[in-house]
Amino acid sequence: MSQPESTLSLPDAQQIARRLSAALQLPTISYEENSPSAPFLALHQLLAAQYPLVHQHLKREGINQLSLLFTWEGAQPELPGVAFLAHQDVVPAGENEANWTHPPFSGAIGDGYLWGRGVVDMKSQLITLLEAVEALLAAGFKPRRTIYLAFGHDEETGGKQGARAIVAALQQRGVQLDALMDEGGSVGGGVAPGIPGLVAVIAFAEKSYANIKLEVAARAGHASTPGRGGAIGLLSRAITRIERHPMPASLEFARPTIQALLPHLPWPFRLLFGNLWLTGGLVQMALAQTPYSNAMLRNTIAPTLLQAGYKFNVIPERATAFLNCRLLPGRQVDELLAHLRQVVQDERVQITCIDTSAPAKKPASLDTPYYHDLEKNIAAGYGPIPTCPIVMFGASDARHYEAICSRIYRFQPTCFLEPDEDRTHGVDERIKIDQLPTMVAFNARMMQSWGSR
Numbered sequence: 267m268s269q270p271e272s273t274l275s276l277p278d279a280q281q282i283a284r285r286l287s288a289a290l291q292l293p294t295i296s297y298e299e300n301s302p303s304a305p306f307l308a309l310h311q312l313l314a315a316q317y318p319l320v321h322q323h324l325k326r327e328g329i330n331q332l333s334l335l336f337t338w339e340g341a342q343p344e345l346p347g348v349a350f351l352a353h354q355d356v357v358p359a360g361e362n363e364a365n366w367t368h369p370p371f372s373g374a375i376g377d378g379y380l381w382g383r384g385v386v387d388m389k390s391q392l393i394t395l396l397e398a399v400e401a402l403l404a405a406g407f408k409p410r411r412t413i414y415l416a417f418g419h420d421e422e423t424g425g426k427q428g429a430r431a432i433v434a435a436l437q438q439r440g441v442q443l444d445a446l447m448d449e450g451g452s453v454g455g456g457v458a459p460g461i462p463g464l465v466a467v468i469a470f471a472e473k474s475y476a477n478i479k480l481e482v483a484a485r486a487g488h489a490s491t492p493g494r495g496g497a498i499g500l501l502s503r504a505i506t507r508i509e510r511h512p513m514p515a516s517l518e519f520a521r522p523t524i525q526a527l528l529p530h531l532p533w534p535f536r537l538l539f540g541n542l543w544l545t546g547g548l549v550q551m552a553l554a555q556t557p558y559s560n561a562m563l564r565n566t567i568a569p570t571l572l573q574a575g576y577k578f579n580v581i582p583e584r585a586t587a588f589l590n591c592r593l594l595p596g597r598q599v600d601e602l603l604a605h606l607r608q609v610v611q612d613e614r615v616q617i618t619c620i621d622t623s624a625p626a627k628k629p630a631s632l633d634t635p636y637y638h639d640l641e642k643n644i645a646a647g648y649g650p651i652p653t654c655p656i657v658m659f660g661a662s663d664a665r666h667y668e669a670i671c672s673r674i675y676r677f678q679p680t681c682f683l684e685p686d687e688d689r690t691h692g693v694d695e696r697i698k699i700d701q702l703p704t705m706v707a708f709n710a711r712m713m714q715s716w717g718s719r
């Protein structure tokens with residue numbers, strides 16, 4: 267049923283770059299409110315023109331007008347499907363577009379790169395998924411189980427109109443998914459200490475978030491006669507205490523990462539990380555030293571907004587701070603609130619949760635044929651590099667799918683040789699053009715593997 271790859275005729279780098287460039291020229295920016303819909307509708311037209319076979323053979327639906335759901339019905343539609351996600355929207359180009367080498371929505375090709383806002387996050391994946399389907403259709407491939415392509419339009423602002431509505435539509439039809447691939451990890455050089463070469467990072471879980479408000483009301487007064495216990499002082503003390511008392515650490519979610527990297531680590535590291543029964547405490551302490559690895563160990567708490575005062579000579583009656591917190595899978599907001607109250611130890615500081623994502627579910631299993639397909643196809647594209655599961659700290663559209671899928675793997679086949687190359691959300695976002703055929707081939711292999719299971 268599945269075609270061997272040799273019969274697939276894949277487009278070359280220049281062809282893919284040209285079609286991706288056209289997509290980059292449409293400023294599909296999502297704002298918190300009132301995102302203009304014209305660029306999205308133009309993108310839909312462009313996709314229809316560029317991928318005729320996809321539009322001929324797959325069912326295409328607009329969900330909430332701007333999100334797209336493609337259904338590629340399998341030969342056995344009664345089986346649970348698989349899904350490949352990408353989002354159409356991008357973040358704005360930043361305050362000063364003049365800082366860009368090429369204008370952010372020009373889709374410029376130069377120096378071996380394709381430049382533009384959203385090229386990494388994540389129009390290259392959106393386009394190379396469609397390139398893969400187009401090539402598979404041309405070769406006569408027919409999946410055994412149904413393949414869904416789901417392209418939300420508001421991932422960058424939470425996915426409430428896009429991914430959430432797509433999932434609601436699928437749920438209504440009783441669709442269950444066996445596995446799903448979305449953004450998250452990628453291939454990178456220098457991402458794991460002690461390993462100089464490339465490592466493929468696959469996020470097998472993500473943290474949830476909670477925004478917490480700290481508020482102090484105290485007596486206002488004249489700045490010339492301050493007393494103790496002003497709102498600003500009390501709030502500052504609370505924040506200092508919170509920073510000094512992080513939530514408890516655990517190696518629970520770092521363990522799979524360590525295990526996967528272990529065989530590739532140089533000797534002294536292998537000794538340290540290979541005997542966690544003995545060295546666990548030490549390893550935990552070492553990992554807590556850098557912000558990134560520390561975030562793998564615990565719920566994190568970051569003060570991000572502060573509001574107080576309105577005049578030089580008035581002691582204000584109110585001071586407010588907001589904390590952005592990221593919770594490990596399965597951890598509850600109640601635990602976080604209890605921790606904060608216990609650490610602050612001051613009833614004058616009101617602590618409330620004002621916004622939270624649903625608590626992230628259990629991590630996806632790493633011992634499934636679907637995960638092994640990912641590993642196998644990464645090796646086919648990039649050679650025998652280590653594949654490393656991690657917990658992702660940010661939130662993506664995939665979390666909305668937890669209701670209909672328990673095997674969610676977050677990986678897109680982009681490759682950064684140096685950590686500095688990843689300019690997601692930054693200035694001069696770009697991708698190497700010669701990487702694009704590797705992405706198409708990887709996506710085609712994934713659809714063959716997952717679609718044939």
Ligand SMILES: [Zn+2]
Binds near residue numbers: 387388449
């Ligand atoms: Zn993204």
